[in-house]
Amino acid sequence: MINKISYALAFMLFICAGFIACTDDDKVKITEFTLTFTAPENLNVSGISDLQVSFKNINTGKLTTNKMSGTEGKITLNEGLYNISVEGKINYTVDERTIEGQVKGYKESVNIIGTTSTDNIKLFLFNSKADFVIEEIYFAGSTTPEGKQYLGDQYIKIYNNSDSVLYADGLVILESAFKTSQHFEFTPDVMSQAMVVQCVYAIPGNGKDYPVQPGESILICDKANDHREANSNSFDLRNANFEWYDETKNNMDTDNPEVTNLDKIYCYSNTIWVLNNQGLCAYAIARLKVDRNTFLTDYTYNATYISATGSSMNKSGYQVPNEWIIDAVNISNKAQYAWNVVDASLDMGYTYCGEVQLDKNRYNKSVRRKVLTTTIDGRKILQDTNNSTEDFEAQATPSLKQ
Structure with a gap:
C-alpha cells in the first residue's frame, strides 16, 4: 500500500514539475530587432555596405554577429540588454571623385525587449592614418x-x-x-x-x-x-x-x-x-x-x-x-x-x-x-x-x- 501511495505521489510531482517547466514565463522571449544607421554628417554618401554588426548580451556575455548593408537591417535576438558595435564600408563623393572609406559605430546598453524593437546607431568615418x-x-x-x-x-x-x-x-x-x-x-x-x-x-x-x-x-x-x-x-x-x-x-x-x-x-x-x-x-x-x-x-x-x-x-x-x-x-x-x-x-x-x-x-x-x-x-x-x-x-x- 505504501509503495502504491509513494508511486502515485511521485507521478503527481513529475506531472506538476513538467507543467511548471512549460509555463510561458519560463520560455525564452524573442524580439525582432530593426537597427537603422545614420551616415556620418557632412558627407555626400552614395552607399553603405558590408556592415558587420556585433550584439553582445551584457548579462550572458553571448556574442551574436550579423551582416547588414544599407541604412537598415533586421535580426532576431533573445530579449536582453546589449552593447552593439558596427564596422563596414562607405562610399562618398568629394569633388566628383568617389572615395571608399571605413565606418564604425557603437552603442551601449540597448534594451531589446518586446515582440519588435528598433534603435539607431550613428556611424562615423574611421581614419586609420598613423599618428x-x-x-x-x-x-x-x-x-x-x-x-x-x-x-x-x-x-x-x-x-x-x-x-x-x-x-x-x-x-x-x-x-x-x-x-x-x-x-x-x-x-x-x-x-x-x-x-x-x-x-x-x-x-x-x-x-x-x-x-x-x-x-x-x-x-x-x-x-x-x-x-x-x-x-x-x-x-x-x-x-x-x-x-x-x-x-x-x-x-x-x-x-x-x-x-x-x-x-x-x-x-x-x-x-x-x-x-x-x-x-x-x-x-x-x-x-x-x-x-x-x-x-x-x-x-x-x-x-x-x-x-x-x-x-x-x-x-x-x-x-x-x-x-x-x-x-x-x-x-x-x-x-x-x-x-x-x-x-x-x-x-x-x-x-x-x-x-x-x-x-x-x-x-x-x-x-x-x-x-x-x-x-x-x-x-x-x-x-x-x-x-x-x-x-x-x-x-x-x-x-x-x-
Whole structure:
C-alpha cells in the first residue's frame, strides 16, 4: 500500500514539475530587432555596405554577429540588454571623385525587449592614418616591500605609430571630467562634439623642438626621480622626457630641473595632479587649435545632472572638440565600469588594471597597447582600432619593469 501511495505521489510531482517547466514565463522571449544607421554628417554618401554588426548580451556575455548593408537591417535576438558595435564600408563623393572609406559605430546598453524593437546607431568615418598613440598608462602606482601604496612613479608613454618623424611640440595630455564608474545624464550633452576634461597639460616647444622618430616613444611622468631610492619595487624615471609639475604655496610637488616640465593649462586640483589610481577616467592626447587664453575663455563647460540620490547637481570643466583629439583611452575597473566618457568615434571600449573597487592587485600593473605587427626593419606597429578593449593589454606588466 505504501509503495502504491509513494508511486502515485511521485507521478503527481513529475506531472506538476513538467507543467511548471512549460509555463510561458519560463520560455525564452524573442524580439525582432530593426537597427537603422545614420551616415556620418557632412558627407555626400552614395552607399553603405558590408556592415558587420556585433550584439553582445551584457548579462550572458553571448556574442551574436550579423551582416547588414544599407541604412537598415533586421535580426532576431533573445530579449536582453546589449552593447552593439558596427564596422563596414562607405562610399562618398568629394569633388566628383568617389572615395571608399571605413565606418564604425557603437552603442551601449540597448534594451531589446518586446515582440519588435528598433534603435539607431550613428556611424562615423574611421581614419586609420598613423599618428601618435597612447602606448601605455601606469596609473595605479606600485607597492613598497612592506605592501604600502606608492604613487610617485605614475607615467604615460606616447608612441610614434607612423613611418615618419612626428613632433611632440604642443601635444596636450587630457583627463576626463566624467568618471567611467558613474553614469549620469549631463545637460548639455556634448559628447558627440567634444570631450569634457578636468586636466590639460601641454608639451612645450615652438613646433620642431621635440622630434620623435618612427617607432619611438616619449615618456611623461609625475616625478622624474629615481624612485628606487624610496621604493625598491619601483623604477628610475630620471630619464623621462617630460614631467608634470604643479607649483603650490606649500611646495607639495618636487621638480627635477634636468627634465622639462609640461605647461599647465588647467587642472581642477588646487594642489598637485595625480592620475586616478583606480583608473576611473579617460585619458587622451590632442592638439589645441587655439591659444591658451582663447581656450580658457571660450571652451568652458557647465552642466547640470541628477545625482544618484535625486539631487540636482552642477558639473564644470572644459571641452576639447573631438576633431582636435588624436587618441583616447577609457579606463575603469571591471566591477565599477558604467559607461564610456568619450564619443565612440574616439574609443569604443575600455581597459583596466583592477577587477573590483579598491582592488589591491591593480598595483604594479599598467595598461599597454598591443603590438599589431613588426616591419622588416624591426619597427613595431601598435594596434589602433579606436577600441581599447581590443587594442590594450589589461593588467599588463609595466614596460619599465621589463
